Amino acid sequence: MSGVGSAGSERPAELLLECQGLHVAYGAIQAVRGVSLSVRKGEVVALIGRNGAGKTSLLRAVSGMLRPADGRITLEGKDITGMPSHLLVARGMAHAPEGRGIFPNLTVEENLGLGAWLRTDADGVAADEAWVLSLFPRLKERWAAAAGTLSGGEQQMLAISRALMSRPRLLLLDEPSLGLAPQVIQLIFRILADVNGKGVSILLVEQNAHLALNLAGHAYVLETGEVAMEGAGKALLQSEDVRRAYLGE
Amino acid sequence: MSDFLQHVINGLSAGTIYALVALGYTMVYGVLKLINFAHGDVMMMGTYVGYASALQFKQRGGFGMASVLAIFFLSMAACAAVGWLIERFAYRPLREKPKLTALITAIGISFAVSYGFQMDWGFLPGPNPRAFPEVIRRQPWLTLLDGEVTLWNWQVISFAVALGLMAGLQYLVFRTRFGRAMRAVSHDHRTAALLGIHTDRVIAVTFMLGSALAAGAGILFAIKDVKIEPLMGTQQGLKAFVAAVIGGIGNVPGAVVGAVLLGLVEEFVVGYTASSWRDAVAFGFLILVLLLRPEGLFGRVTAEKV
Amino acid sequence: MVPPGLRGVLPVVLACLALAAGQRLFGGQEFFVYVASLVGVNVVLAVSLNVVNGMTGQFSIGHAGFMAVGAYAAGRLSLPLGDVAVSGLPVAASDQLLFAVSLLAGGVAAAACGFVVGLPSLRLKGDYLAIVTLGFGEIVRVIIQNTPALGGALGLSGIPQRGSLFAVWLCAFLAVLVARRIAESSHGRSLTAIREDEVAAEAMGVNTTAYKVRAFVVSAFFAGVAGGLFAHFVPIINPGSFTFVKSMEVVVMVVAGGLGSTTGSILAAVVLTLLPEALRSGFNRFAGEGAGAVVDQVRMPVYGLLLVVLMLARPQGLFGTRELWDRRKGQGARP
Numbered sequence: 027m028s029g030v031g032s033a034g035s036e037r038p039a040e041l042l043l044e045c046q047g048l049h050v051a052y053g054a055i056q057a058v059r060g061v062s063l064s065v066r067k068g069e070v071v072a073l074i075g076r077n078g079a080g081k082t083s084l085l086r087a088v089s090g091m092l093r094p095a096d097g098r099i100t101l102e103g104k105d106i107t108g109m110p111s112h113l114l115v116a117r118g119m120a121h122a123p124e125g126r127g128i129f130p131n132l133t134v135e136e137n138l139g140l141g142a143w144l145r146t147d148a149d150g151v152a153a154d155e156a157w158v159l160s161l162f163p164r165l166k167e168r169w170a171a172a173a174g175t176l177s178g179g180e181q182q183m184l185a186i187s188r189a190l191m192s193r194p195r196l197l198l199l200d201e202p203s204l205g206l207a208p209q210v211i212q213l214i215f216r217i218l219a220d221v222n223g224k225g226v227s228i229l230l231v232e233q234n235a236h237l238a239l240n241l242a243g244h245a246y247v248l249e250t251g252e253v254a255m256e257g258a259g260k261a262l263l264q265s266e267d268v269r270r271a272y273l274g275e
Numbered sequence: 276m277s278d279f280l281q282h283v284i285n286g287l288s289a290g291t292i293y294a295l296v297a298l299g300y301t302m303v304y305g306v307l308k309l310i311n312f313a314h315g316d317v318m319m320m321g322t323y324v325g326y327a328s329a330l331q332f333k334q335r336g337g338f339g340m341a342s343v344l345a346i347f348f349l350s351m352a353a354c355a356a357v358g359w360l361i362e363r364f365a366y367r368p369l370r371e372k373p374k375l376t377a378l379i380t381a382i383g384i385s386f387a388v389s390y391g392f393q394m395d396w397g398f399l400p401g402p403n404p405r406a407f408p409e410v411i412r413r414q415p416w417l418t419l420l421d422g423e424v425t426l427w428n429w430q431v432i433s434f435a436v437a438l439g440l441m442a443g444l445q446y447l448v449f450r451t452r453f454g455r456a457m458r459a460v461s462h463d464h465r466t467a468a469l470l471g472i473h474t475d476r477v478i479a480v481t482f483m484l485g486s487a488l489a490a491g492a493g494i495l496f497a498i499k500d501v502k503i504e505p506l507m508g509t510q511q512g513l514k515a516f517v518a519a520v521i522g523g524i525g526n527v528p529g530a531v532v533g534a535v536l537l538g539l540v541e542e543f544v545v546g547y548t549a550s551s552w553r554d555a556v557a558f559g560f561l562i563l564v565l566l567l568r569p570e571g572l573f574g575r576v577t578a579e580k581v
Numbered sequence: 582m583v584p585p586g587l588r589g590v591l592p593v594v595l596a597c598l599a600l601a602a603g604q605r606l607f608g609g610q611e612f613f614v615y616v617a618s619l620v621g622v623n624v625v626l627a628v629s630l631n632v633v634n635g636m637t638g639q640f641s642i643g644h645a646g647f648m649a650v651g652a653y654a655a656g657r658l659s660l661p662l663g664d665v666a667v668s669g670l671p672v673a674a675s676d677q678l679l680f681a682v683s684l685l686a687g688g689v690a691a692a693a694c695g696f697v698v699g700l701p702s703l704r705l706k707g708d709y710l711a712i713v714t715l716g717f718g719e720i721v722r723v724i725i726q727n728t729p730a731l732g733g734a735l736g737l738s739g740i741p742q743r744g745s746l747f748a749v750w751l752c753a754f755l756a757v758l759v760a761r762r763i764a765e766s767s768h769g770r771s772l773t774a775i776r777e778d779e780v781a782a783e784a785m786g787v788n789t790t791a792y793k794v795r796a797f798v799v800s801a802f803f804a805g806v807a808g809g810l811f812a813h814f815v816p817i818i819n820p821g822s823f824t825f826v827k828s829m830e831v832v833v834m835v836v837a838g839g840l841g842s843t844t845g846s847i848l849a850a851v852v853l854t855l856l857p858e859a860l861r862s863g864f865n866r867f868a869g870e871g872a873g874a875v876v877d878q879v880r881m882p883v884y885g886l887l888l889v890v891l892m893l894a895r896p897q898g899l900f901g902t903r904e905l906w907d908r909r910k911g912q913g914a915r916p
Contacts, residue, residue: 383888558716
């Protein structure tokens, strides 16, 4: 594992999420082998790597969809290893999974509403809904449509909006750019920067290394389940190895 | 013509009752992707609870509106409890195991309950059919075509109860927050959990609702057919399941349509051939549907996720 | 040691000799013959169902339906053949030959039903097969009840009682042989692949539907043979012998023995046939005539509970997917 020079780009001090020696396995197949990473408060952290490198499995372990075989995960200092997903939402985590995970049989309105499932402050929910619709006005236009009829880009907007409706402190995003047109991707990444600006920390898994590294304050490169490199996003963008392996240069 | 109309009425009567049971199957399949073989037998238990209550009321002087309501309520509450128990202790532990395991368990429960109730032991009723007390004094409510066609009062009540319960369920599933969560869990329980939804609780409530509806159906069956016996759950239950499959398993309105269709077809086949073919109708209909349109009338063709 | 050409035939020949001896020794004792025949029939049923439910991981619960088809087909064929003799053979041999023909007819009829039922349903998701097979069993029962030529609800009697210990256990032996051959062949490995992960198997190029249907048809064939055997050692057959309860009995045997283990199926079939008989006789002897009836009442709910307890506590049953002959060959546990 090599660290790339992070001259000048200091990471925020406060720890939000930390994984220590995480192992995730599917039966006999080791997807994640001893990964340690952290997300600081206010950061955007990117996880890049090839298909099958273990990025999605890692995210699933963090959000409680999978039980890690070994290792520890802490959120704001508290141990959350193996905690079921629905409890983690109450602790300020939201996960927009791979494939968006929107409910096609429910309307946009209903999907969004479910994002606020645990919240009891009706005013706050209304305010957040307004905010989210200001980020993605397209959703307002498709308000009563069944989410299954939305385009890929619209579904991704819905997935992110829905995740934001729980007012998370940590947003986990799995491959937001997958299958989307370039303009839509640009829009989404711009919005993600805005969202981060509002104080939401983001752990982003992305195949599109260029976009991810541009956005990220800090990044990890995963190869066959292990952290091969880490460093400041901009620094990794400059790195020879990264450019050759992941940026096609 | 009069025969035809009478068959239509009778078919709708049976069909709406089947619908109540079919809804339970379809809801449980929706959230768990499991055929709850024991569902029909839970219905049977509800019928016997109703029977016991009815006997009590009979002793105390008879059946007014309040006692009939009480019979329904007690039966539905008892079945909701049983449904909760079965889900909690027989199905939940097996949720991450292969589907076959849960299917075998479901059949085991069905067998144990239906044949258990056939035993002559303690409070178990034994194999002999009983006659459900006449909680509603039978009177024709409407006659057509010079008395050739009769719509009975108990049929009207049966329609009212069945439709009322279905409307209630419809409201719950499509217009409440909890119903939204039910639909979400039904589509993808892992993602639903990511939103903070307590899937275990949603699944438990789904089971309880389905069981309560089945209990209501059980009482209605008892009022309709009068004869009750421990194996009625497996028989009627399986037919209701077939109805759910015909409508598209997992699809709520489909279950109702399938059930009404089945009720009508069954009634017509039996009416125009012989009652000894009754039991084969449902399965024959099922095999036809599975051959021609396996996803059912309203089902979606789902590609299996790899 | 043994020349390859003879290796297939030798076990069968040895079995025939052993069984003939057994027939000689025990053939006279009626009750023993009856119970032993019942056990043999159940062994054939369990071993054949195991091919579908155990080896291929499907859920067929209508085995009694195939048994019924075989019983009635074989029985119906034997009735007119009862007075027929094949010229040139001694009467006993002719009788047995015609018996074998009837059995074969029963098996083929059941196999044909297996094909007709299996082909459409095995294309569908696993859950549906259970309902379809259940329905099949019920439809067969209803058809028989409504067909006077088959005796209707009262039953078909007068079938020449040509069954014998030898015949029943020879068929049992053959069924086990076939099951074992299937399991140990590449065919069996495909079935295992389908059981473990059907989607993956399909992706690897296995024609899952074809394999499933083949397993289903073979299984139905033997169930039909079992039915045919049954018809020839009980004085009368009626739809009541082939109900869903019978199907479930066989399911319990296969599950308790271990889904996928032929040895397990055999053992469970033996135990679960003998145990109720023994208990019933015991009750009758010690608690007065008629006390044994309680065994029949309790048997079904106990089977149901057994299934539940097994799934919760020991889903692999007695043997899991292992076989007695694995250890001898030093193979150990198979996947």
